[in-house]
Amino acid sequence: MSDHVADSGDEPLIAVVGGGASATLVASHLLRRTGPVPRLLLIDGRGLHGRGQAYSTEDPNHLLNARAANMSGVEGDPGHLLDWTRAQGIEASGEDFLPRSLYGRYLRDLLDTSAEARPGHLTELTGTVLSLDAGPAAPGWTLRLADGSSRAADAVVLAVGNQAPGHLPWAPPAPRYIADPWRRGALDAIDDDAPVLIVGTGLTMVDLAISLSGRSPGRVVHAVSRHGLLPQAHHPPPRPPEADLVLPAEPMSLRELLRWARLAVRGNGGEWHGFVDAVRPHVPALWGRLSDADRRRFLALVARHWEVHRHRIPPASAARIEALRAEGRLRVHRGRVDDVRAGAAHGLSVRVGTEGGTSDLEVGWLVNGTGPAGAPGTDPFLSGLVTAGVARPGPLGLGLDADPDGAVRDAAGRPHGDLFALGPPLRGVRYETTAIPEIRAQAAVLAGRLAALGRSRRRRIERVR
Structure with a gap:
């Protein structure tokens, strides 16, 4: 089978692997810059260009976990989202917590309008990238896709977003176990009123409990985690510290x-x-x-x-969770899952260990709600980059290692000049890197670096000519 490698032409080509918020923000910031910019190829394995997995939910009860005032997609323009909602005929204030599906529409529109300002500069491709190969004789990368094709790029941005949840050692086989609840249509398998056990009590659990209880008014949802802690609720706009925040001096324990x-x-x-x-x-x-x-x-x-x-939740979501707990339809357990066995009526019997001993829960379904995995091992593409020495794990094995501007470091610790990451893959380096304000700021900085790469390549071409 022969590989197809796209002709890069005179204009440099940047391949962005991912189709969610991280990819949208870096693409839109680059396309909105003044002066010449490289061409962009956005490759999304799910075909959700712009919205991504997080904002393609169709449940209207899934709300943003931040106020609209903080969710602009454009660095330096804090009112951009609210201007967009007004243009759509939607009345919203900066204090509102908008539906995530609406925010997905906003991101898609941001990508479209940014591309309209640069005709011919953005191409979207649905496909799964399996590996990156560095060119032996020329700079740049070859991206190999699952369909057997390949694409050449002068630089690559890893905007892959959150990984799937990590593997649970005692997980039963499908169909009674949902390994990744955010996979499109994953919850459709839960088609009866049987109780559901969610492993995890964080933001994922909140969304799952709201969705599952809404689908079946009689269903009981159990949630278990080591701490048994639920996300706190947002209050009215909080009072900032009265004095400027003075960081502790270095070194610091x-x-x-x-x-x-x-x-x-x-x-x-x-x-x-x-x-x-x-x-x-x-x-x-x-x-x-x-x-x-x-x-x-x-x-x-x-x-x-x-x-x-x-990572707090909107007041409406908090009220819904409290109501479910008061009704006995959401039961939170502080403990750990010790064992899972086949139960009665094709269900599951789950043994939960707590400080007071053990108890058995009879449920119909088990859902992995532990949230995104931190280590790159659950993503075959990222783990393949580490195995090949193209990248190395970040501090403590979280995400990928990179320099302060997001240039990915190889196995020897050398930052690539043409391979970058932003958002969740940088958790080990930055820790806080999953929310829109952090990703937006990273996208703006990275867009400037990518534009500079394009200028450098054009100068090389002009010298050859």
Whole structure:
């Protein structure tokens, strides 16, 4: 079988692997720049260009977990989303939590309007990238796809978003086990009123509990996690710290960081919402100051507590979860799943270990709601890059290693000049890197770097001529 390699022509070509928010934001920021820009090829394995998996939900009860005022897709234009909603005839304020499906429409429109300003510069391709090969004689990459074809690119951006949840060691076989609840149509298999057990009590569980209870008014949903902690709810706009946030001096231990945080909250009258929002832009710097040993301790002892306060849910979602718990239709267990066996009536018998002993839950379905995996091993494409030495895992094995601007580091730690990542793959490097404000800022910086690559290639071509 022969490979097809696209002719790159005089204009450089940037291949963006991914079709969700990360891909949309980096593409739109590049296309909206002034002056010459490279051509773009967006390759999305799911065919959801623009919306991606997170914002292609059709459940109107799935809301953004941030206020509209913080969700502009354009760096430097905080009102861009609200301007768009008004243009659509939708009345919304900056304090609203919009449906995720609506935000998906916004991202798709942002991509379209950005491309309209640069006719012929954007191509969308539905396909699964299996590997990247560096050209032996010339700079650039060859992307090999699952259908046997290939594409050549001068540079590649890994905008793959969140990985699927990690594997559970005691997971039963399908169809009673849903390994990835965000796979399109995955929940359609749950077609009866049998109880459902969700492993995990974070943001994924909240959305799943709302969807599953809405589909079947009589269904009971169980949720289990080691801490049993649920995401906190957003309150009215929080009060920011009265004084400018002063970061602790370097070097810094985890103990010193936690003491600083407690004192800052106390100095804000005990109001933690404002402190969390104020410290958020500084998380990558604070994370970078910690030793690997302290990072491990943070992940083991502190991370879950940070996440439930940092990744909050809309008041409407919180009210729905509280109502389900009050009705006995959502039952949260603090513990661990020890074993899963075939149960009565083709269901499952799940043994849950708690501090007080063990209990058996008889359920019809088991759903992996643990959230995105952190290590690249669950994604064959990313793990293949690591195996080939093109990339290496990030700190503590989270995501991929990269320089501060997102240039992916190879197995020897050298940053590539033409392979980049943004968003969730940079979790090990930046820790906070999954929300729109962080990805938007990374996209703006990366767009400038990609534009500079294009200028450099054009100068080389002109010299040859």
